[in-house]
Structure formats: C-alpha cells, structure tokens
Amino acid sequence: MQHTSPPTNTPTIPATSTVPATSAPSATPLTPADPPGVQLVHDLLLHVPAFRGAYESHVFRQGGVLPHVFFWDVVQGTVRSFLADDAAPDWRRTLDFLEERSSRGDSDVDEVIVTSFLGDLPSPQEPGHGIVRQLGPVMSAKFLRIRPGG
Numbered sequence: 001m002q003h004t005s006p007p008t009n010t011p012t013i014p015a016t017s018t019v020p021a022t023s024a025p026s027a028t029p030l031t032p033a034d035p036p037g038v039q040l041v042h043d044l045l046l047h048v049p050a051f052r053g054a055y056e057s058h059v060f061r062q063g064g065v066l067p068h069v070f071f072w073d074v075v076q077g078t079v080r081s082f083l084a085d086d087a088a089p090d091w092r093r094t095l096d097f098l099e100e101r102s103s104r105g106d107s108d109v110d111e112v113i114v115t116s117f118l119g120d121l122p123s124p125q126e127p128g129h130g131i132v133r134q135l136g137p138v139m140s141a142k143f144l145r146i147r148p149g150g
Helices: 036-047 049-062 067-084 091-102 107-116 129-134 137-146
Strands: none
Touching: 036 049, 036 067, 036 091, 036 107, 049 067, 067 091, 067 107, 067 129, 091 107, 091 129, 091 137, 107 137
C-alpha cells in the first residue's frame, strides 16, 4: 500500500484542533466554525486588547465564550472609560469597532451588539448616559429603534 502525503503547500488542520490568532495579545483559540458572536468577541479583543482580563475571567467563570454575557462586561468597561476619559479600555476604540461591525449587516453580530451592548447602555437618569450621544450613525439609529426614549 502506497502512502501519500498532502501537498506541501496546503496546511492540514485536524478538525478538533484550534488555531491561535497570531496577532492576539495572548493566544485566543479560534476555530473556523466559531459562531459570529464568538468571532465578534475575539475580534474585539484584537481591536481593544484592554478587554483581555475581562475575557479571561469570563471564560473561566462561564467555561467558554458566551457573547451576550461577555458584552455586559464590555458595556461596564466602556461606560467606566467614558466617565473617566482616561481609563482603559478606550471607549472611543470600542465604539468605533462596534460601529464598523454594525454597518456590515450581519444579523447574528447585530443581535449581540443591539441586545447586549446598546440595550444595556445607561438610562437617561444613570451616570454615563452621555455615551449614547457618541454613538456612530449606524448604532445611533439602532439605539433609537430599541430605546426611543433614550
């Protein structure tokens, strides 16, 4: 029986392996089959690495990535940064990233951003509500649809 090996220009990745993101602040296991919400979390970590500690704590507590749950931490960190204006994670980078992702029209990603970020932003009577005036046009329109009173 003759043994043939795969072509040398095609990498072979076993179905059960994970491929670490090479540009991630630390190795975040990514798989080609990650759901869009999980991919959103991983991409956020690449764009705003200051969320790494919250992510690691989240994964430890939850036993994996639950995007809607993790975004509670994203909201808290973003509003805290907005209020302190010099605290990490940088609220401007977070809003820029989420605005860009919101403009792509991916319904699975939008569900996470709208439900678990925009929906959890402070109410008008709460500290940090001013952040809603800093939302880009796409997220601002979505925010007004879900919370017309602010």
